[in-house]
Amino acid sequence: NAGVTQTPKFRVLKTGQSMTLLCAQDMNHEYMYWYRQDPGMGLRLIHYSVGEGTTAKGEVPDGYNVSRLKKQNFLLGLESAAPSQTSVYFCASRSGLAGGNQPQHFGDGTRLSIL
Amino acid sequence: KQEVTQIPAALSVPEGENLVLNCSFTDSAIYNLQWFRQDPGKGLTSLLLIQSSQREQTSGRLNASLDKSSGRSTLYIAASQPGDSATYLCAVSQTGANNLFFGTGTRLTVIP
Numbered sequence: 001n002a003g004v005t006q007t008p009k010f011r012v013l014k015t016g017q018s019m020t021l022l023c024a025q026d027m028n029h030e031y032m033y034w035y036r037q038d039p040g041m042g043l044r045l046i047h048y049s050v051g052e053g054t055t056a057k058g059e060v061p062d063g064y065n066v067s068r069l070k071k072q073n074f075l076l077g078l079e080s081a082a083p084s085q086t087s088v089y090f091c092a093s094r095s096g097l098a099g100g101n102q103p104q105h106f107g108d109g110t111r112l113s114i115l
Numbered sequence: 116k117q118e119v120t121q122i123p124a125a126l127s128v129p130e131g132e133n134l135v136l137n138c139s140f141t142d143s144a145i146y147n148l149q150w151f152r153q154d155p156g157k158g159l160t161s162l163l164l165i166q167s168s169q170r171e172q173t174s175g176r177l178n179a180s181l182d183k184s185s186g187r188s189t190l191y192i193a194a195s196q197p198g199d200s201a202t203y204l205c206a207v208s209q210t211g212a213n214n215l216f217f218g219t220g221t222r223l224t225v226i227p
């Protein structure tokens with residue numbers, strides 16, 4: 001009963017390094033999302049996908065890229081990490097049924113520090 | 116841009132007390148409103164989802180109400196327990212949009 005799994009759980013990077021965060025869901029959901037959560041701010045949407053092979057920008061997309069080659073996976077990439085990208089990153093997914101009135105299911109997050 | 120506000124930021128209550136958490140939003144053109152629970156170091160767990168055409172939803176000791184015209188929602192927790200201690204987040208989905216707008220949450224502590 002895995003739900004949404006995020007890899008890795010923690011990571012420390014140096015400025016300028018690159019990395020990829022992996023999100024995997026086993027619920028056959030169409031929609032997948034990447035958020036970041038910063039102290040004193042609500043979760044903010046980075047990118048999202050409405051189905052395999054599709055991606056779209058959210059509220060704060062700059063500095064990030066995403067890919068959804070398989071329905072169950074949604075990857076978030078940082079090409080050149082900056083200290084401002086230090087945050088907790090959450091992946092979420094939801095079903096496309098009920099006209100969008102389905103709750104989002106979240107992973108446990110990836111805690112990323114950029115030095 | 117939709118703005119979501121949750122007041123208070125933190126709340127402490129003795130076990131057994133009934134309590135209300137508040138959420139307000141600036142744009143009434145919402146598709147649905149969701150309440151989530153977040154435990155320290157964990158992700159979000161969906162508690163209740165209220166569609167824009169609904170006025171309230173109930174699950175066990177939880178009851179959420181929605182007043183679109185005034186831009187407000189409340190989450191009522193009956194007979195609070197120490198296990199209810201967590202941060203509660205409110206989020207709205209807007210008509211035609213694909214993302215959720217989140218509040219910053221209310222951190223609830225239930226004292227045994």
